Amino acid sequence: MPPRSSPSERQRRLGAELRKLRLRARMSSDNAAKLLEGERSRISYIESGRLSVSHNRLHKLLREYGCPSGPYFDELMSMGQASGKGWWDEFTDTIGPAARDLAELESRSAVLRTHEPLFIPGMLQTEEYAHAVLSETEGNPQRTNRYVEFRLARQRILTGDTPVTCRAVIHEAALHARVGGPNVMRRQLLRLMEVSRLPHVIVQVFPFEAGIYSAYSQSFAIFGGVPPELDTVYLEHPANSLFLRDGVQLDEYAKMFERLCELALAPVDPESAPETHASRDSLSLIQHVMYTL
Template sequence: MAKRIEPTARQLRLAVELRRLRDAAGLTSREAAVLLGVNAPQISQIESGLAGVSEKRLRILAANYSCSDGELIEALVAMTKDRARGWWEEYRELLPAPFLDLAELEHHATFLREAQFLYIPGLLQTADYARAVYAYRTPELPQTELELRVQHRLRRKAALDGTPFDAIIHEAALRIMVGDRAASRAQLNEVLDVSEAENVTVRVIPFAEEGFAGAASAMLYAGGTLSKLDTVVRDGPNGAAYIDSDRQLAALRTLLRKLEAASLNPGKSRDLINRVAKEL
């Protein structure tokens, strides 16, 4: 097994699921190693994403872990076979790894849901809007890297090609002029244009909504092939956090339901976006 230097978030997720299966079976890493005919450090490398695992070995482990969830096993097997190098690999060593991880997550998602309160969701951003976001960053980015980030953000839109995407945006994000007035107006028109796609739904939480206390609830929820394999990405002071525990996912699904309940329906949301755009 070749050792990886920097496993991707998807590779780490497979590793986490294997560790969870072993823990549920009550086996030590040494006992799991015996099942595969390897040593304990190799199991540790598999369960930390530093080494891959073949379909054959994964099925051996699942059988000995007494895992009866056939759908989960097949989903994990699919992850071992998926070695396609997507478009995001063109940016490896050019942009930080989290940019690539996010694009890979969106690419494999069965559905996407995003809630934003101060910014337009990345998948809906125009080049000028994204450029204004990155230009405000401190320390300032070299122009070359800034443009690479803008380009990468625009290429992420490929995830919207048929994948269901529900966006919940607070009215504040519509009114904050991240770029100049013309760029802000163009950004709102872009949101309106994209929302016409059958697989895209945009809802707006208006300032007039009473009792709303969820402004710190920004997140990207990516659906897996099974709900057990869903992932939530939330920004934190130390960078993006990937959340995948059953308990936390259940809590965040509840939070998304609350946000949706506080938002206008898609039709009224479009009316509000149109009104704000005309006011700019």
């Protein structure tokens, strides 16, 4: 089988992890190729995600590279055998490779940490709100509707049998932006309070008075793998979205998110009694904005 020209993010990540393990084991490409009884170029193709590796050969490489048994080993094996097919295949008429990569990444994640300075995070959007946002960037009504369907389908990871733990920090500016008009925004803010009742969802608001730290960090999401070694930072961009997997970059974004949580108001707790809101928190701010729309 010839090398693929456009590997998926999962395939690229598996290749990057194999390269990292090989270098950590101080093994040359030539010696790694000998393990597979192949040419040096074969290892290069595997490490760039352009060539698949069979179950037995992947297992052999991981063992020879000194990768210990455990969640990390198991997940790499799983990534190597995954077909890349899923519910997102229903949307190939509309979405591109980056969106499919995102949906597959979400399906393999255990934790989602997301920061949004201007909009409500896509995972927490209502259908009306999503339609209002997407219609501004997509002039074709039919394509807009498909994009909305895709976004809502992605939200299933919050309500499935093994839901993803989600923590969102949303800038106060996103609450005031009248996306779709006052009625759409009221229902969207109500949705934030409703979804916060889920035990695995935490919503915090970053208030204006906390300063400009939130603006500097821009929009990003951190997807936590089953083993933390496979965490991924996702930066959405209309022209070219980015998947960051470098350890230093991951650490920087993780620290940035923790700082955002520290500066943000206390999380939304819709079940708490009114008298417990003596001090300003995320819930009281969302309610205030909703009642003033």
